[in-house]
Amino acid sequence: MESSDPARVRRWLSELTKSSQRWIRATVLAGVWVGLTTIAQMVLLAWLAYQGVIEQQPVTGLTPAYLLLIAVLLLRAIGQGLQTRFAARCSEEVRRDVRRQLHRKWQSLGPVVLADASAASLTREWLDHVEALHGYFARFLPQMMLSVIVPLLILAVVFWLDWLAGIFLVLSAPLIPLFMALVGMGAEKVNQQHFETVSRLSGQFLDKVRGLTTLQLFGQTAQASSTLHHRSDQFRLITLKTLKIAFLSSAVLEFFASVAIAVIAIYIGFGLLGYISFGPSSELTLFSGLLILLLAPEFFQPLRTLSQHYHDRAAALGASAEIIARLDQPVTPTKKTTLATATDASVIALQHVSLCYDVGPEVIRSVTLTVKQGETIVLTGPSGGGKSSLLHMLAGFLQPDSGSISVFGQPAGEQPFGWLGQKGFWIQGTWADNLRMTCPDASDIAIEKALHQVGLADLVEHREHGIYSVIGEDGQGLSGGQARRLSLARIFLADYDLVLLDEPTAGLDATSEIHVLDALHKLSEAGKTLILSTHHQALFTLADRLLIVNDGEVRDA
């Protein structure tokens, strides 16, 4: 999948921000509160030192100030706690929104298109990539605002105390955007490099673990271990070269912060001694001097915190790019709500239906077909002739490019129906859980009966918990044939009017094949409309109509 452009990613992220605006705002507010109480804390500390050392006040006289200071510290701690509490909630709605968006996209892509992507990578998008958005909303975004607001607050106080000291800080203030860029570039580089190294290392490690049995069989594990060691060392040396440069940018920030503090300390010291004959320094006292000194590191602290959160941003941008690429995946063909003109509720009607994939010739060419309720239709013909495409359109998984489909008077896929693909599916859980996936209200007896219909009853009967025993408890799981019969059992249970089956017996073992054939007979006798594709001669006997699908066209055999 191609990655999206950065501007699009940023736009998408800022749109997501809307739903969580109030939490982000609350986080920033709490952060500002912490900034204000920090200033108050430093004011009181400096004032107490001044009163004690210079004014020589007795300790008892200062008790109210001490108590006030403790109260301020408490308020600060509460602000700090609330800040993380709000921050933890910042991305809750975002994550929920994105998961919803992604699932909606999966649904509109439909099962056929979705099957082109691996289940593992779709799952990674839905879980891990969405998770990666958290740090950006909870930590990076609020901190970015705080790293502007809090230094400004501190600057205002310092200016009020001594404008010359303020100017020292202001001199670094225009540098803040520069710092941010520097820190950003550095942190991004470090992050990228580190991530790359770790994933390459993990790749090498996993590669060896995956093939461990092979290595053991050839007696080559020691050799593999030394290769792993050697490769890792090479990565390390390459990485360190990059890091040497990348760390410089944060060193620059550190250097400016240190120098600013040193300059201010020396300026104030000389001012207090009366060595400086210009500017406001004659007004300096231990109170104002000490306060400026105490505030100076707090001026730089928000930026340092921001640089720690930079990797959150990088992770979110990377994840967003992949999520957006999925969301932007075109739905082909574009969904048209073509309802058949003849909406006879007793037939399935296809009228001049055509279908073609992105590029290339039509796979279905102007097919017109009517299926009566209760009929069993068997589609056969060479692979690639269009059997599956036809079934997928009847299921509503694919939309025709032209023509119309009506299933018992409604668009395809509107009403629930039975579908049996080439892979049966089961979930970790009990037999009952598995059957209630599609029929939540089914009774225990109905479930037992359905399992009996497909010949799975003996797997359940001798178990202590019957249908409430867990599938695959014995570590064996289900064979392909058993899984497909389980899916068939769901169809029995749900009592659908229409059942579509794509090669129901392909690749089955003999036992399963017999059971599947038998089950299809029962369904057909029960008056269900069955449409199935197959190469299997034994299934032809089921057919009320046998149709040959070849080269996109359908004709009676």
Add this chain to the structure above:
Amino acid sequence: MRDLRPWFHLILQRRGRLFVGALLLLATLISGIALLALSGWFLTETALVGLLFAAGIQAYINLYVPGGGIRFFAVSRTVARYLERLYNHNTVLRLLTDIRVALFDRMAQSGHRDRGRHKGAHWLSRLTSDVDALDTLYLRLVAPAALAAVVTLLVVALVWLLFTWQIALILLAMLATAFLIASWALYCRTQTLAGKLNERQEHLRSEVIEHLEGFSELTAAGRIGKHAALLKRQSLTLDKDQAVIETRTGWHLAFTQLLINVSAVFVLWAGFSLFQNGSVSGPVLVMLPIVLLGLNEVYAMLPDAFGKLGATVAAARRLNEEITPSGVQPANTAAGTTLAASDLSIGHPGSAPVMTHFSLSVQAGDRLGIVGVSGSGKSSLADTFAGVIPALSGTIERPDCVYLTQRTVVFEDTVKANLLLGNPKATDADLWRVLELVELAERFKREDAALDTWLGSGGNRLSGGEARRLVLARVLLSSAPLVILDEPFTGVDADTRARIAPLIDRWLEGRTVISLGHGPEALLPSDHILHLS
């Protein structure tokens, strides 16, 4: 916590580096604290002397030592920080390697060779995330905790020296409480939740994959939205639990810092009476609270690491299980010149046997074919012959063997490295000869790097058939007297198979060959064919 012990032990192998790294961290931290503390001391000193000057009293002040000190610490903080980051990143990268190599070695020694096959597809992804969790053990947990402890003791000693031992003891109690709140208490409060979070995430992952596998059926049944809602709800619960951990971490941090700030206030308050009776000077009185405020920086690193410690311990526990020796030894395998199996029960330990009372005898030089559909226990039989899984009962006698597993395993390495596994002593000429045999020689002669061609992750630069022929060539390089081939020609087209099968048969002349497949056409030419049902 006991689960972390082997990993701590591993990390401590690099004691020297850890120590230097910790010293650099300490230098950084002390420079930062000293810069501010010395500045505070200097300001108070100048303020006091300034008052004397203003009153017209002669006084002496040494500006050079504190001025020089301030400049020195400003520079040393920057330099130490830069060196510390570079040095410790180097250490972390070394530890990354150490952990992976050690884990690999121990897994290789622990015996169970069929590892992973029954642990599901997510086993590898979980393994990855568990190893990643251990990577941060040193830099995020061990180093900051040790540093916080050392700096705390230094500060307490300083207070003892400059003030009194009573004040120092009270301070120690306050800081120790702060330390425990930031570390142990938080670990206890988040342990269970954090430890289970990862497991629940992996559980959800399997469920999402199941959801995708059943997408057609669920869509057809009109249940897709309902089932998705279930998954969304679970995700939300996970999000909320994660938020709980983060919130607790945040409150513990806030409380820790509150205690440190209060201890700074306490020192200022307690110092006053000492100042007033003249046993402590003003500059020292102002300096110590600033030193204490400086502790915030190192304590702030603790809660994050300890809030995640529960997850780290859980990860370590899972990894420890991976490296526990299986205890199952293929003890019933004896050496011999022919293959003789009697009364074998075959299957995976802990599940029902797939085959019982199986006896077989193959003469040296024989060609035996075994045919069976998938699920007939054919691969388990091959695994048992080769000793990948032990027989549940019965005995096997066999010579040294080489085994082509059903799964094609190509390593992310060069053609040459992949082939040499079969026979490390093979020359380039040998390699070309065997590649010629499986009709891959032309394919790699065309590449610039020839035998050094890089095969990419999982051999993804090869087609399925090419990869199969490559691993077949690897097996053929070995000179073991018994050759077991499970589905030797998977993915190889019929024409190629027809051409190379007789050549391979000739290459293996004089050796015992057992080939297994889903049908007779999938085998090497055989003297006898055995059908499994």
